[in-house]
Amino acid sequence: MDDIPDATARLISIINRGSSALKNAHFDKAARYFKKACDASVQLQGERTLERSLLHHLYGVSLLYEIPFQGDDDPLEFLPREADYYLAKDRPYRSYSKLFSGTVSQEDYANQMEAAQKELKIAWSILENESNCLKEKANTLCALGEVALRRGEPNPERYYIQASSFFESLEGEIHKQRIVHMYPLLVWCRIS
16 A cells, blocks of 8 residues: 555656646657556556546547648648647647658558547546536547547537537636637538
8 A cells, every 4th residue: 555655646747747748749748648647547546537537538639639630631720629728828829730740651540540539438438427527528529529520430510519518518718719619610520
């Protein structure tokens, strides 16, 4: 039992490093840290805790942005993305898209999107039946919508519609702004 405080301190340190990397748009580092945190937290927190849902969400978001959209017509090029809400406030909008140089194969990109979706679905499976985690649910659904849109899945707007209903239940300007940001995504999903 003496190891638990040390393990908790290590886990907090890993999460802080992942959060800092995510905030500074170092998505590859953030993904590594959040993967470590997910693995380490099982022993401390168990499989299905709200804390673990957040770690899976952050890991999924990091994977989603580790490799930018591969192709000519990024459907989200001029729209806010889920990562924009995690970046440092002094970072220019979409500046992280220039951080990745090079391309990856279609197969590697598809595998990356599948891994991101898997982590986000784990987060959703934990949150789904919680009655008081509306913001976390909405954020996870927005990220799932973005993965679905990037993967070319049918009906990606289902995630955004459900997320907007959660945001509408929340008070505050930031939540109203998120709803405004989702409307172009809903239109894009319906016309594509």
